Amino acid sequence: MNKGFIRFIAGAVCPSCKEQDKIAISPDDNTIYCLNCDFKEYRPKDPSETNTNTSNPKVFNLDDFRNKNS
Ligand SMILES: [Zn+2]
Numbered sequence: 001m002n003k004g005f006i007r008f009i010a011g012a013v014c015p016s017c018k019e020q021d022k023i024a025i026s027p028d029d030n031t032i033y034c035l036n037c038d039f040k041e042y043r044p045k046d047p048s049e050t051n052t053n054t055s056n057p058k059v060f061n062l063d064d065f066r067n068k069n070s
Contacts, residue, residue: 006035014039 009032012023016039025032025043033040 017037022036
């Protein structure tokens with residue numbers, strides 16, 4: 001693979017220089033970095049991605065249903 005391939009995080013704002021759409025993810029998904037400044041942050045894997053809790057049902061707001069029916 002070509003190392004020139006860069007994946008950006010759409011809409012992400014750099015916490016350091018405040019520039020938007022400058023945050024990219026490293027090829028191994030472990031680091032995010034800014035192309036505009038020296039910002040770099042290690043990004044640990046989200047445990048919820050690999051350990052999906054199926055016993056946690058989605059909660060709906062009853063008020064939303066009432067508003068749609070009105
Ligand atoms: Zn930056």
